[in-house]
Amino acid sequence: MSFTIKMARDKDEFDQIFDLNYETFVEEIPQHEQNDKKKLLDRFHAENQYIICKHDSEVIGMMAIRDIRPFSLDEKLGVIEEYLNFSFIKPCEVRLLAVKKTYRNGRVFTALTGGLIRYCLQKGHDIAFISGTTRQSKLYRHLGFQPFAHLVGKDEALFQPMYLTKRTFLTSDALQMISHVRSFLPGPVAIDKEVQTAFDQQPIWHRSEEHSNMVAAVKTKLKEMTNAKQVAILTGSGTLSNDAVAAHLAGLNSKGLILTNGEFGDRLVDHAERFQLTFDHISYDWGTSFLIEEIENKLMEGNYDWLWFVHCETSTGMLNDFKKIESLCKQYSVKLCVDAISSIGAVPLDLQHTYLATGVSGKAIGSYTGLSFVFYNSLENLSYPVPRYLDISYYEKCEGIPFSQSSNLFHALNVALDKFLDPSFIKERRSIFIQACEMFKDKGFHFVIDNQHSSPCVLTIAIPKELSSLAIGEDLYLNGFLVHYRNRYLIENNWIQIALMNANNDLKQLKSLIRVMEKLIIDQSFSISAYQ
Structure with missing residues (x-):
């Protein structure tokens, strides 16, 4: 029963x-x-x-x-x-x-x-x-x-x-x-035992040779994973790394273009405004793909030095077309800046032609929240100094250790990155995503983003307007399933997100989750088939 x-x-x-x-x-x-x-x-x-x-x-x-x-x-x-x-x-x-x-x-x-x-x-x-x-x-x-x-x-x-x-x-x-709660959050993610064990070691001095070797090992793995020549590792969240990008762009004293189609794109605009950047903004409806022709026309007439966008727009699950935007930036000699916070570890990523890109230790990488990254290949000299904590070039001058650092976070990240040495890991993640999509569709659930344009780690489900996504999310939690439902933008849109960023998310868990979701929706006197 x-x-x-x-x-x-x-x-x-x-x-x-x-x-x-x-x-x-x-x-x-x-x-x-x-x-x-x-x-x-x-x-x-x-x-x-x-x-x-x-x-x-x-x-x-x-x-x-x-x-x-x-x-x-x-x-x-x-x-x-x-x-x-x-x-x-x-x-x-x-x-x-x-x-x-x-x-x-x-x-x-x-x-x-x-x-x-x-x-x-x-x-x-x-x-x-x-x-x-x-x-x-x-x-x-x-x-x-x-x-x-x-x-x-x-x-x-x-x-x-x-x-x-x-x-x-x-x-x-x-x-x-x-x-017990099975997590389907986009962060913080469930941590593997090996990563937990690495984190639980006694902390070591950040000026020791041991820590220096650990930082170098982590940087090497991140660079191999992304094809970027350099990476600065900051102590803080993804917001900090995007602030570092904004600070650097401010130091260029040039004009840029920001593309948005969701909550995190809008936050890039906020970063830019706080640093008083000079920029234009093309805004698309949430869940809508960028219009490449429109962006190209804008680049042709705008005399832009840089372009900034979010690769995986986590608010909807939209995976924006990195390759096409990269190609446009090459064609018009525009510096490409990318928020890759939710895509690094979720999809293959080649940043060798990217000016600046950001990532984090949590989310799809599967380590503890607390470290963020700025990837780059070469940096121009700035017209004026930026705050020390946000100065990407300063991290390079200090060989990656400009300030006090948590050796525990680096040890955990180093172990978490090992699974990406196996090229089949991301393919397996994609396979689970495709099967999950089919299982949800078979039960009549509707996605905000078609799986052809979605991150393989984020499923955003539109709940019928007659029901409450907040209530369903709360009841799923009581049944032992923690999904993403409490953010303001999810409540406003009546959406629930199922994130597959936890390494232990498998099809058995997903089947149990779908069964409970279906029962909760039907229990609220609404047939799922009514909105098929």
Whole structure:
């Protein structure tokens, strides 16, 4: 039997919650008085968030979560803190934990507990309190709940106060298995064990010969991977590396052209404006391919020194035509600048004719966030000095180590880059992407970008306007799938993104994800086939 975990949102789900509440806490556990409607509305209903378990359209299990003090346990015990010898910051209380009798085989309760842990982690709760019925004490303890204080309630309905802490979760393999999350984020990505092991070494002095050799090894691998002659490795995110590009372009004191068709192209414009660059801007609708003829006409008449664009526009998944734009820049003697942050490691990349290109250690490369790159082949002298931290040529003068650096980040990146020594790695990634596209299409899902123009690491799915991408993303997380859904531009467009940048993303995981997505959408009374 398969079921899904989700937040309760619609009238039918709340009606079933009232029914199950009555069935459990009136008829089975005599905690409340009977009534003719055979429904029980909780006194904190307006403040509750309900996690429910559904089999098809039937609510078979539930729990209510509330984080407003005083808790019901405060009312029964007095201030909870007085019973505990440790402190906490953001508690919540879990109540109305109920599973229909025919489904009490432990699986539903375990699934609800997994959903509870994920919910608490996402909301920042560091402890959850419950009043567990004494009939299920063994099960509660098995799942990590710790008893405290004395029993509460009436003789015919006794409850044991219990708690589950974030600290307990972090030290429990069983709880982590229950609440395991499979990541389909574009970053941060899941880290391979070998990369984790490399990162966990004791840090070494950044002026040591050992660190110098490590930096040289990483730079060599990055250059071989991209055909670039040089690379500067900065400590910071991709935003920093794009700031370094903008700072360098400002030092050229020349005019450029920026192409945009998504959120990250728009951010290049913001970088340029902050550094007061002189530039023109061609803007295309999100998810729309660049018009090469229009760009060529602009280059013919504009007397531009440089052109800047995003290769993989992560906001939609669009993979812009690098080769055609590179060819135009060669033809018109324009310096090519590329944001390759989401494409390096995702697709083969040849930067030997590129003036400046940026990348990061996370995303498709599969290492820890924290290092960013600026690739280049030769740099012109600048008309005035740029800030030291953004001065690409200064990194070259200092042999790649101008300032303090984290040896841990370099060790991890060095190991992560090894998989790209095998030319089949990117091909295998592309193969999984093609198969994933077919599986989603077979279920009627619609893509924002056709797979012929999409990055093989980003699937952007348009959710029907009658539904909420935010709600579906939240419910997928409760079921153990972390997709990209909370960014402003995704919410505004009602999109969900499935990123395949994690090395452990495989077809088995994707099939499970698609099954849950399909059930969640159908559960919201909307047939996927209606928008095929």
